[in-house]
Amino acid sequence: MLYCNEIVFNQFIDVMKFQYVLFLSLFCFHMLNNDIQRKIISDKDYNYVFYVSIEELSSYKVYKEYFWYKSGEVHSSIGSSFGDVLHGVYTKSYLNKNIAEQGSYKKGLKDNLWKKWHTNGMLDETVNWNEGLRSGTYSQYTENGKILQVGKYKNNRKHGEWINKQTADTLYFDTGAEIKKPVKKNALKGKKEKNFKNKIKTFFGRLFSKKGKKRKVKKKRKNKKDKKGKKN
Numbered sequence: 655m656l657y658c659n660e661i662v663f664n665q666f667i668d669v670m671k672f673q674y675v676l677f678l679s680l681f682c683f684h685m686l687n688n689d690i691q692r693k694i695i696s697d698k699d700y701n702y703v704f705y706v707s708i709e710e711l712s713s714y715k716v717y718k719e720y721f722w723y724k725s726g727e728v729h730s731s732i733g734s735s736f737g738d739v740l741h742g743v744y745t746k747s748y749l750n751k752n753i754a755e756q757g758s759y760k761k762g763l764k765d766n767l768w769k770k771w772h773t774n775g776m777l778d779e780t781v782n783w784n785e786g787l788r789s790g791t792y793s794q795y796t797e798n799g800k801i802l803q804v805g806k807y808k809n810n811r812k813h814g815e816w817i818n819k820q821t822a823d824t825l826y827f828d829t830g831a832e833i834k835k836p837v838k839k840n841a842l843k844g845k846k847e848k849n850f851k852n853k854i855k856t857f858f859g860r861l862f863s864k865k866g867k868k869r870k871v872k873k874k875r876k877n878k879k880d881k882k883g884k885k886n
Contacts, residue, residue, distance in 0.1 A: 705742035718786035720762035
């Protein structure tokens, strides 16, 4: 019970810190930008508060997903937009007022740290974005606050070590493709040194073995000659 309360308290502190930073960012952002408009909308499941830029983008990245607002709804499309792009702090809340998701957009693209929460207020996942691409650490949690999965993204793809804490399974990725466990450089270096030593040992072993055989042959020949000499 104490452990659970400690988890809830720590996550509450994290949420407060996160919201404080977002508030400061929002205040500075609003003061410096006159082309930014605040939007508040709702649907049957969530309430949304976010900001859009009425300034049209001059160019798009064809492989990135852009989020934009039009006719009372948030839409997304790859490599383009057909409304006002989201720009600034974004907050999605459950109908019970608990936060469901929070992060920020930069000219229609997800950027910086994004967080999601379960309906009970416990943290669901955290992921870092870099102008529309997932990049950096990722964490996922159960509804009771335990870590479920941790890993990293590189250019929007899984990269490196991914650990499932519930099943104790570990998978390895190289920019999205699953691979075998990488061999560490020190281990590889040690293996090479060991192989080299074994080769040297084998080489000299064979060399001395050949010399030993030659000595035995010479000794046998000498013994035969000595026997013949005695008979004569």
